[in-house]
Amino acid sequence: MKKLGRLTEYVITVLIILSINFFLPRMMPGDPFLFLSGDQGEQISAYSDEQIRQYKACYGLDQPIFRSYLSYLADLFRGRLGQSLYFNESVGHIVLRRLPWTVFLVCGAILFSTVLGTALGSLSAFYRNRLLDNVLYGFMMFFSEIPAFLIGLFFLFVFAASLGLFPLSGALTSFSPDRSVVQVLKDIIHHAVLPVAALSLTRLGGMYLLVRNIMISIIPKAYMRTARAKGLSRYRIFIRHGLRNALLPLTTRIFMSLGTLVGGAVLVENVFAYPGLGLMISQAVMVHDYPLIQGIFLVITLLVLSANLMSEVLYRVLDPRVKDGEG
């Protein structure tokens, strides 16, 4: 019963997002076609009447709004996000090409910030109020206040520009077909180090705090005392009893924080000229490519939403008590 309820909630949310995505451009002042090639202020239409009619037909603007809404939905379900005006290519294709880089960046950042945050957070919790904890805590608080792009710029200057350890931009050195897979992978990682590090660092503070709090609440639990009483190794107590219990709140929180992470990724991609969706967005904004902007936003929101859904599913899988609670 309850599960169904949650699912409907998600479906409704998706519908709302789709609708906003549909209606938003229509509510903007002026005619989108005037903006297609016009800079701010000067509303010069670069299109002939014929072209405009064609576009209007394409976007269903010549039809009653309800019908065009339906055809928009139908298009979406067929995976058609529309046509980019600037690149003159289907938005779906562009998104698909760019998406993997962003996902790669975000996943790498999640991985690093989680591993490092968990390690440091647990350490802090176990040595609570001692020197190590105090130092770590102060350090993390300091870092979590710095915005992602600042860290990115700093990295760029120090490690790429000054020291020349890493490439300045891009995700791959230009195509050379004769490289082996290992070489390509190496190249990809080499490019990804700085953006991932910058993105991870912005997440690290939050993760650290989260883990520290969770662990602090877990350590005094009776089962932790039982585990200590049983003479288990430190490692076992920490991993099997502590972390295993921390996993629950941790995973859900990680998934829930995906939204901010994607936001961070947009900034970082721009700093490092990393060819993901984030970079694409700023390009699209620069050239007023509305269909493209819409398409990217839609994809990102849907991704974040499905991450949320996944966190709930995971919670059920991880916590044996939840299953029974629903009866």
Next chain:
Amino acid sequence: MLELNDLSIVYPENHGPLTAVDHVSLRLERGGRLGIIGESGCGKSSLALSLMGLNRKARTHGTIVYQGVQLNGQSDKAFKAVRWKKIAMVFQNGSEVLNPVLNVFEQLDEVLKTHRRFSTKQRRELVLTWLERVGLDRNWAFEFPHRLSGGMRQRALLAMALCCEPELLILDEPTSSLDARSRSELMGLIDSIQADQGYSLILISHQLSVIEAMTTDLLTLYAGQMMEYGPTHTLLHHPMHPYTRGLINASPDYQIYKELWGMPGGNHETPASNGCPFAPRCVQKGPRCKNSRPQVQIITDGRSLACNKGGIEILLKGEHLHKSFALKKGTVQALCDVNVELKSGEILAVLGKTGSGKSTLAHVLSGLYPSDQGRLTFWEPGLDSLSATRKRDGLQIVFQDPYSSTSHRMTVLDTVKEPLDILGWGTSESRRDAALSALAQVELPNKPEFLEKHGHALSGGQRQRLSLARALTMKPRILIADEITSMLDPSSRANLLRTLMGLQNAQGFSMIFITHDLFLARKVADRVMVMDRGRCIEQGSSVRVFQNPFHPRTRELVDTMLGNVKNEPMLGMKQNVYNLLKPREAETFFQVNHNKEQRRTP
């Protein structure tokens, strides 16, 4: 094997340190079985946890020595060496004692994995065998703890503690969520495995019957301090500390007949740090108790006690009391070599057929009749019965017949404060206040109309309460109640008794409760004394006397009055006596009555 020297455990709380265990010293030999009892929060679990070094936040003072090695020290190392390998524990049940996200099997398996060298398959078999041994079906092994009932969790915890064959097993309320049958099953199991493995045992329980069955030595803790220590059986049947007695009196498996009364006051009304912690609730506290902390002293072999007054005081002691009355022809021996003892806070029921000398005893004890022979001593050296009745905090007697003990012509108020008036105690204001509060205590109205009433205008029940109030104004240390309920209807009787018992429990006075009603005695008494023809034929704890009377005549009395009535509950008590007495006994019954009539005449 295990030795605690001056062990204290202090939790650093925000509002100041909390001493959960306070200077406890004890020894436990190999194979020994120690029980620990005490009210909730007295530090039993803290003590148990400290033996394994599991009080994370707490500071420990003193030493814990196990097999010659001090466990508590700078590091955790010594504790680590014994945890579960040598000392295992069944934790006090709680929902999160077992890890919620690991199934039962995993949680048992990991101790074997850590401490024993077995193959995975062997471990699996062993875990399942142990679970079955403690009465948990194999099928439950792979369930998460939240699916198990409280009793099942306790079984799983027990299996977990036993599977590594510890040398010392600590059980913290291992049976609290089990029904009676599972409880005795499990205890039997712990017992038989002990015979097998020979582990020592520390058992914490609120169930005294479990404690008595399972342990040989017993420690009572109050506010973290050791109050009494000694062999379990002796301690439970002859407690010397008022606190131990209070625990027993509040325990349904010991007070099977008497109404249950908990110790008044509670949850550690911040005991004075330098006095006896129990003083605020102690029925016999003296001026010293507030400021001097009693030291644990060895009383007899293997028994020690912490009380400034050397344990429960004896308030009254009559030795070899004789009393005879001259008749027109010959004499009647109303008391013949009677020994009687009354402890502080105790209710002694004096039982016996009519004319067996109960009232004479009461009169002798309160100095109304001098005894012919024998010695009567009170709590203070040099105090005699007459002076004891003429002081506050002394001895008061309430009689059977309220019509004769309270005057017809005096008003209620005058009757109640008369004893104080005679003493000239305080101002007339304070006497009046004392009288009013005594009236309130016995649940009589203290409206002016009632206070001005004369004795003859009161009902029997009211008069009985009035005579009680009169005695209570003197704040007696001993109250002798001679058949005070015999003239009342069952309902008023029940009410009066409840009032009286409540007052006794709250104020802690000792009471001699004289009655021929065995049912009442059973509900009221801690100890029972049975009189027959002027002699005391039996004395003992109420439970013992009613369950297992030694003297044939006591047995007869108990059987006739209690045993058979069970089958015919509709019959009134008196009728039963008539129905059930054999003809010859009926004769003596009347004879005795007759004698009593005669005795009254002179």
